[in-house]
Amino acid sequence: MVNQPKHDVLQAISDPTRRSILKLLTEKELSIDEIAENFPISRTAVNKHLYFLSISGLVISQKIGRETRYRLNPDPLVEIQNWLTFLENYWEDKLSALKKFVEEDLK
Missing domain, CATH: 1.10.10.10 (Winged helix-like DNA-binding domain superfamily/Winged helix DNA-binding domain)
Incomplete structure (x- = not known):
């Protein structure tokens, strides 16, 4: 088969x-x-x-x-939920790092 x-x-x-x-x-x-x-x-x-x-x-x-x-x-939609959670965390980390960089540069 x-x-x-x-x-x-x-x-x-x-x-x-x-x-x-x-x-x-x-x-x-x-x-x-x-x-x-x-x-x-x-x-x-x-x-x-x-x-x-x-x-x-x-x-x-x-x-x-x-x-x-x-x-x-x-059940397969969990795969999409996991991917979106990964992307959300990724962009939150990047935006937090950018915010920190900009705030430090302004000091």
Whole structure:
């Protein structure tokens, strides 16, 4: 069995349609038809977005009868939260150092 490459979570949420799909799925589990009725794009296009979200781990699908239901898996979003926390700390340190430098130069 060949493993499919996992897509980057940041890449997955870079698309506004995919972000909107994730927002819809925060409220409840939905079928592709229920998701597609919220967008001015084809069902096939929605399916491609769902596939991308699935391989990045943000969406989990479950087949129930003839219907596939989708739900949000928020766990991969921790990766983004960690990255943003790192950036926030990095810039706080840099800005603090700049402030100290400027204040010392003014003395």
